[in-house]
Amino acid sequence: MKSSNGHFRSRGEGPESSVEKREGRAPAPEGAGTDGQASYEDPWQDALTPGWGELDGTGAPAPDVPHMRTEQEGTGRVADVYLEVQRSEAFREVRRRYRRFVVPGFAVFFTWYVGYVVAAQTAPGLMARPVAGSVNVAMLAGLGQFLTTFLLTWAYARHARLRRDRAALDLRWDTQELTRGLRGGER
Known part of the structure; x- marks a missing residue:
């Protein structure tokens, strides 16, 4: 299934989120929370805020969000x-x-x-x-x-x-x- 940010989500095979990808954790079984209890599936789970752990397409983390403009001449x-x-x-x-x-x-x-x-x-x-x-x-x-x-x-x-x-x-x-x-x- 394709998520809102264009990444494909797998069903039980491979990491489920970019956090799990970075930290190398194994994904939780489908329908189970971190403690083995049943949990609901959050459709926005992997829709990260821009610049928060997303990859830029080359495998490297995306650059941070630019800061406010500095004072310009004039x-x-x-x-x-x-x-x-x-x-x-x-x-x-x-x-x-x-x-x-x-x-x-x-x-x-x-x-x-x-x-x-x-x-x-x-x-x-x-x-x-x-x-x-x-x-x-x-x-x-x-x-x-x-x-x-x-x-x-x-x-x-x-x-x-x-x-x-x-x-x-x-x-x-x-x-x-x-x-x-x-x-x-x-x-």
Whole structure:
């Protein structure tokens, strides 16, 4: 049977995995685990992560996965582009709009949440007061927590879409264009 990585798997004759091939171990009998107990057959058993013990076709282990790129010539200039964008008025305006929404929104929601927890601990009589049937003040306030969470999420997404996304996308586009020109990568 051919496995997902193109190697043929044998049924009982020869090593079953690349680990057994390297270490020279005999394969386990079909249907038996390492301790002789029945085991299931894992279809991904020999689908190794690239560079982990696979052979390169000549019998030698495949080379390791390459590391991240090292700094190239001109990287300092690319960093300067990002610093320039960060210092720009457009970037400061996007950050200002973000803070104008998030800081008051956080303050209101956190106060509402802490108020609910404090009221539940310090005023159990108030929280146990029935409103309609078996529904009490605590249940309504708890449901209000969920409602305000969804409301705040909706308001944040709307604010971002209407007031920040276009400006942030423009900044991103400009930054990519400037860095692409410095790296010499035209597409």
